[in-house]
């Protein structure tokens with residue numbers, strides 16, 4: 001069964017709307033774990049639009065499963081990661097003006113810088129993942145710089161599912177691209193994860209990708225939780241990963 005990492009950024013989005021102390025990110029994570037989440041993902045952005053440093057430190061103490069910290073490859077955030085020591089770090093691209101993550105990290109274009117950060121994180125016992133597009137060049141570069149894992153960006157997969165439909169040539173071509181990048185990653189000994197824009201409608205086709213380790217899913221689960229509660233929303237997604 002493919003594991004489920006739940007990204008709880010948007011519990012913090014709601015809290016930050018009023019700069020309140022509730023809804024609690026710590027309590028949300030505990031509910032996700034109770035419902036069967038295999039890990040909890042939070043994205044500590046440079047602009048702190050949702051997750052705050054205190055959330056990351058609090059989750060480090062409170063989680064029973066694993067803490068996956070998504071972050072940009074910058075000095076300030078790397079220092080936080082080295083202090084918190086999450087189980088996993090996933091290096092992602094960030095642009096302040098972006099609504100959400102728009103693409104994968106260009107690992108191939110900055111190998112020297114990223115290799116140094118990967119080495120520092122791994123020396124602290126942190127498992128390092130690279131958030132990349134389904135591009136063989138990026139997969140090979142991730143392996144070259146010593147990453148343990150890749151997380152394939154499924155934003156285009158989700159867009160094409162919605163815009164063209166699962167039987168369209170556009171969607172099938174993107175799923176094929178994901179499968180090819182996945183095979184290359186597994187062949188290189190990388191752990192294979194995927195995420196971004198995955199939801200209850202589009203999750204089935206990507207479950208067929210061989211050796212998929214874990215999906216990181218956030219927005220769709222938190223949106224569903226508004227109506228059914230977070231435990232039910234997580235359980236409903238877990239069932240789809242069987």
Ligand SMILES: CC(=O)[C@@H](O)[C@H](O)COP(=O)(O)O
Pocket residue numbers: 007009010042043070092099100101131195196197216218
């Ligand atoms: C990297 C990725 O696709 C998401 O995990 C990321 O967290 C999206 O950023 P927001 O959560 O700020 O939308």
Ligand SMILES: NCC(=O)COP(=O)(O)O
Pocket residue numbers: 007041151194195196197198216217218219220
């Ligand atoms: N890395 C993907 C993630 O953690 C969640 O992305 P989304 O489901 O909120 O789009």
